[in-house]
Amino acid sequence: MLSPYLAMLEADALPLLRTWLGLSDAVSLRFLTHGPRVESKPLRVALEGEGRSLTLLLEEAAPDAKWRRDGWQVTCVRPDGEFSARDPVIAGWLRHLARRFGEPAGRASDGGALFETLEHLRLFHAEGIDDSQLRRLETATHGMRGFLRIGHRCNQDCTICPQGRHWPSAPEPQVFRWLDELAAVGVRHLTLSGGEPTIYPWLARLVERAAGTHGMRVLLQTNAVQFAKKRVLRRLTDAGLEYAFVSFHSADEDVSDRLTRAPGTHRRTVEGIRNALDAGLWVGLNCCVDASTVDGLEAHARFIVAQFVTPRAHNPVAHVEYSQPGAYYDEASMERAMVSLDRVRAPLVEALRVLRDAGVHADCLGTCGFPPCLLRDDPSLVSWRLAGRLDAHDRSARCHPAACDGCAARDYCVGVRREYRVLHGSRGLVAFSAMPDAVEALEVDPEP
Numbered sequence: 001m002l003s004p005y006l007a008m009l010e011a012d013a014l015p016l017l018r019t020w021l022g023l024s025d026a027v028s029l030r031f032l033t034h035g036p037r038v039e040s041k042p043l044r045v046a047l048e049g050e051g052r053s054l055t056l057l058l059e060e061a062a063p064d065a066k067w068r069r070d071g072w073q074v075t076c077v078r079p080d081g082e083f084s085a086r087d088p089v090i091a092g093w094l095r096h097l098a099r100r101f102g103e104p105a106g107r108a109s110d111g112g113a114l115f116e117t118l119e120h121l122r123l124f125h126a127e128g129i130d131d132s133q134l135r136r137l138e139t140a141t142h143g144m145r146g147f148l149r150i151g152h153r154c155n156q157d158c159t160i161c162p163q164g165r166h167w168p169s170a171p172e173p174q175v176f177r178w179l180d181e182l183a184a185v186g187v188r189h190l191t192l193s194g195g196e197p198t199i200y201p202w203l204a205r206l207v208e209r210a211a212g213t214h215g216m217r218v219l220l221q222t223n224a225v226q227f228a229k230k231r232v233l234r235r236l237t238d239a240g241l242e243y244a245f246v247s248f249h250s251a252d253e254d255v256s257d258r259l260t261r262a263p264g265t266h267r268r269t270v271e272g273i274r275n276a277l278d279a280g281l282w283v284g285l286n287c288c289v290d291a292s293t294v295d296g297l298e299a300h301a302r303f304i305v306a307q308f309v310t311p312r313a314h315n316p317v318a319h320v321e322y323s324q325p326g327a328y329y330d331e332a333s334m335e336r337a338m339v340s341l342d343r344v345r346a347p348l349v350e351a352l353r354v355l356r357d358a359g360v361h362a363d364c365l366g367t368c369g370f371p372p373c374l375l376r377d378d379p380s381l382v383s384w385r386l387a388g389r390l391d392a393h394d395r396s397a398r399c400h401p402a403a404c405d406g407c408a409a410r411d412y413c414v415g416v417r418r419e420y421r422v423l424h425g426s427r428g429l430v431a432f433s434a435m436p437d438a439v440e441a442l443e444v445d446p447e448p
């Protein structure tokens with residue numbers, strides 16, 4: 001249904017690799033599945049045929065590598081991962097490499113196309129990235145929603161971000177192809193994400209294709225820094241952008257600039273949110289709750305009311321989401337910053353009350369949020385959702401520690417982040433002995 005980009009890259013690379021290695025058509029080659037992120041990971045290719053069954057390791061050549069050419073080296077191990085030069089199959093392969101790499105470079109090289117493809121693949125494999133992180137169909141309350149991540153580059157470098165700024169992305173034509181494929185299966189709601197989408201010069205053309213050509217309603221996940229430039233915002237609204245979901249983590253400029261590691265961008269985000277509201281966009285805000293932001297949650301809510309609600313009665317902020325960060329790319333930051341639920345409870349309840357008293361839909365649950373027992377002392381603040389209705393891709397990142405056993409609200413809870421259980425176990429989780437009466441009025445997600 002949606003083009004498998006990594007499989008397409010691998011299919012392009014294999015015939016080029018066969019030529020580079022001097023292998024006959026009788027030998028089969030296939031890339032092995034990539035795994036979790038590690039500091040250095042070679043590409044692994046299974047080779048079978050002509051009496052050989054090996055795993056080839058392809059990686060950037062070390063200065064002292066014996067079998068190297070065009071900046072790459074190739075080594076081999078048995079299928080079980082072991083290496084022995086006395087193994088007759090490996091010895092035969094090494095003799096083949098010696099002959100092959102002794103040939104003139106022009107005969108063993110394919111002109112560079114292979115190495116460009118291998119480098120792109122190596123980055124995906126090394127970081128454990130697959131197609132689902134770039135595009136997917138998601139379950140939403142209004143039906144299926146398409147999701148496209150147009151790149152990982154960003155004008156901020158948040159400590160809470162699960163992505164690496166250097167991570168590879170699909171090229172522009174592939175993103176447009178995925179958009180057309182989503183439209184072909186009937187998707188009418190689209191989320192565009194990054195990195196930071198607004199720093200890509202072709203974003204407005206993508207929005208126009210989605211909204212104008214395919215009639216989709218487009219939501220942009222952004223930090224709104226570029227919205228401080230009204231011409232940027234105007235290009236996007238002219239293209240058909242209707243909705244923006246803005247990362248706004250703190251009302252305190254110093255706290256925000258430390259968290260985003262981009263000094264000066266807090267002011268531009270605030271100006272960008274104002275501009276988006278003035279332009280008539282539906283605007284939702286997202287605040288990730290960690291050790292740096294938790295004590296300022298009530299002040300965060302009051303700032304939102306004062307700046308983005310009260311003075312903009314014609315188009316106030318429509319929704320505020322408080323989220324629990326998951327797998328930080330910087331694992332050391334995660335250990336320092338992932339705050340326990342018992343510390344979050346009181347300030348978060350106060351922030352929700354401030355926003356709801358001002359008529360703003362505020363939430364802290366769902367696939368990016370907290371478990372409903374965080375609000376057990378005031379269940380009227382809970383936006384109850386049946387867990388089974390939430391997107392399976394997001395549910396896979398959650399779990400229920402032992403304290404959740406027997407909880408009466410289990411069907412309405414996706415649990416906590418798996419990383420939370422590793423760091424804090426069941427801390428702050430208190431099971432419901434009975435469902436609150438408020439559960440009978442299930443709320444519909446406000447996201448458009």
